[in-house]
Amino acid sequence: MFEPLYTAEEMRAVEAGHDVKQLMRRAGGALAEFILEEYDDESSVTVVCGPGNNGGDGQVAARRLRQANWDVRVVESKPEDEEKDLGKPGLIVDAVFGTGFTGEPRPGAARLIDQINSAGVDVVAVDVPSGVDASTGEVAGAVVDATWTVTFHREKVGLYVAPGTLHRGELEVVDIGLQDRETVFARPTTEILDLVPLRSPGDTKYTAGSVLVVGGSPGLTGAACLAARAAFRADAGYVAVAAPRASLPVLEQQLLEAVKRPLEEVWDAVGRARSLALGPGLGRSEGAKELVRRLLEETDLPAVVDADALFDLDPFTRTAPTVLTPHSGELGRLLDVDSSWIDAHRLEASRRAVERFNCVLLLKGEGTIVAAPDEQTLICPGFPSLATAGTGDVLTGIIGSFLAKGLDARLAAAAAVTAHTEAAAEAPQRAGLIASDVIEMLPYVLG
Numbered sequence: 001m002f003e004p005l006y007t008a009e010e011m012r013a014v015e016a017g018h019d020v021k022q023l024m025r026r027a028g029g030a031l032a033e034f035i036l037e038e039y040d041d042e043s044s045v046t047v048v049c050g051p052g053n054n055g056g057d058g059q060v061a062a063r064r065l066r067q068a069n070w071d072v073r074v075v076e077s078k079p080e081d082e083e084k085d086l087g088k089p090g091l092i093v094d095a096v097f098g099t100g101f102t103g104e105p106r107p108g109a110a111r112l113i114d115q116i117n118s119a120g121v122d123v124v125a126v127d128v129p130s131g132v133d134a135s136t137g138e139v140a141g142a143v144v145d146a147t148w149t150v151t152f153h154r155e156k157v158g159l160y161v162a163p164g165t166l167h168r169g170e171l172e173v174v175d176i177g178l179q180d181r182e183t184v185f186a187r188p189t190t191e192i193l194d195l196v197p198l199r200s201p202g203d204t205k206y207t208a209g210s211v212l213v214v215g216g217s218p219g220l221t222g223a224a225c226l227a228a229r230a231a232f233r234a235d236a237g238y239v240a241v242a243a244p245r246a247s248l249p250v251l252e253q254q255l256l257e258a259v260k261r262p263l264e265e266v267w268d269a270v271g272r273a274r275s276l277a278l279g280p281g282l283g284r285s286e287g288a289k290e291l292v293r294r295l296l297e298e299t300d301l302p303a304v305v306d307a308d309a310l311f312d313l314d315p316f317t318r319t320a321p322t323v324l325t326p327h328s329g330e331l332g333r334l335l336d337v338d339s340s341w342i343d344a345h346r347l348e349a350s351r352r353a354v355e356r357f358n359c360v361l362l363l364k365g366e367g368t369i370v371a372a373p374d375e376q377t378l379i380c381p382g383f384p385s386l387a388t389a390g391t392g393d394v395l396t397g398i399i400g401s402f403l404a405k406g407l408d409a410r411l412a413a414a415a416a417v418t419a420h421t422e423a424a425a426e427a428p429q430r431a432g433l434i435a436s437d438v439i440e441m442l443p444y445v446l447g
Helices: 008-015 020-038 053-067 107-118 190-195 221-233 245-254 263-270 286-298 328-335 339-344 346-357 391-404 409-426 435-446
Strands: 002-005 044-049 071-076 091-095 122-126 148-152 170-174 185-188 210-214 238-243 259-262 275-278 303-305 322-324 360-363 368-371 377-380
Touching (some): 020 053, 020 170, 044 053, 053 071, 053 091, 053 122, 185 409, 190 409, 210 221, 210 263, 210 286, 221 238, 221 245, 221 391, 238 245, 238 263, 259 263, 263 286, 275 286, 286 303, 322 409, 328 339, 328 346, 339 346, 346 360, 346 368, 360 409, 377 409, 391 409, 391 435, 409 435
Parallel strands (some): 044 071, 044 091, 122 148, 210 238, 238 259, 322 360
Antiparallel strands (some): 002 185
C-alpha cells in the first residue's frame, strides 16, 4: 500500500557497513545493463563523472559499456574552471552529483550542466538528476533535464516532489542488494483504495456516507455542483448542499440527487451529515469566514476545507479529523509567504502548515503532499490532464465522501488523491479532459 521514499540520510543509513566499492560495482553494472537494453540501437556515450560515489558509479558503467564495444568518453567534472569537451555522443550519462548534493551548483558545475542540457541527446541521470536535492526535490540553480533517471535501491523523495520531479524523466529503480528500513516519506500505491469501504448490503444512504457541501455562491455554483457530484460518484449515499438562497434555482437544475438547503439552514443540515466539505464556491465575505470558523469549532464532524474556506483562515481548535487542501497560492497566503517560495520548498511549506494548523495538510501540485502531525508524510504522483478548472472541487468531494465513510483523515486524503489521479488516467480523454470527466470515471477505479 505504501512504497518507501528515501532521503539522502536514510540512504546513508542503509548503506552503512557495506563495502562501498562493491556497491559501486553493482550500481554501475546495473546502470550499464539498463543503457544496453534501453538504447540497443546506440553505441556512443559520454559519461560525465563527479568526484564522489555517483561519479564512481559512472566510471564502472563506462568500463562495462567499453566492454560492450561502445565508443565511450569519460569527462571529469573537476577541475571546474576548465571548459569540458563532451564530444558528439548519442547519449550522455549524468553522474556529476549524487543523493548527497544540496544547495546550488558552483559556477563551473552549472556550466557543465548547461552543456549537458544543450547537447541535444538523451540524458540518463544516475540516482538523481544533478542539481536536484534528493531529500526535498528542491532545485536552487542549474539542473540536469534527464530523459531517464536510474535510481538505486529505492525511489528518492526528490524524484517525486516538484520541482525535482519535473527534471527526472522516466524512472527506473535498480536493486543493489540493500535492506529496507523505515522512512519518513512514502508513496501510496493503488492498493490504498482497498481501504475505502464501499456500500454493503446493510447500509442505508446515511451510513454509506452522508456529506454536506457548504458553498455555491451566485456565479460560483459550478464548484459546489462538482464537489457534490464527486462525493456521490465516490460512493457517498447522501449529499446535501447548503448555499445562498439566490443560488438554489441553479442548484435545483444542476443537481438532481443532492438535497439543497439555503445557507441559513446549514445547522439543520449538519444534523444529517457525517462529514463537511467546506468552501467550493463559498465566496470570501466576512460572513463566509465566520461560518467556516463556527462549523469547524462548533461541530465534531470530519471536515475537508478547500477553496474560499481557506481564505484568511486562522488556526482553529477542534479534535475532529480535518483536511486542508490548498494549492501553492492559497498556502502562501496562509503562511504569509509568496507562492513562488511554496513552489520551491514544498516539503518545508507543508511542515510549517501542519505545525500552524495541527491537522492534515494536502498540498496540491506535482507530487501532491499529504502531511499530518507525527505521521509518515505521503507523496502522491500526479497526472498532467488534471491541470484544469474544477478538478480541485472534485477532489474535495472525494475527500468528503471518504471522511464520511469513516476513513482516517490522512488516509482519506491520500486515497482521494489516488482515486482522483487514477480516474484521470482511466478517462479516454488526454487533451481536453474536464473535471466532469474525472467524476464519471470514479466508480470504475473504486469498484
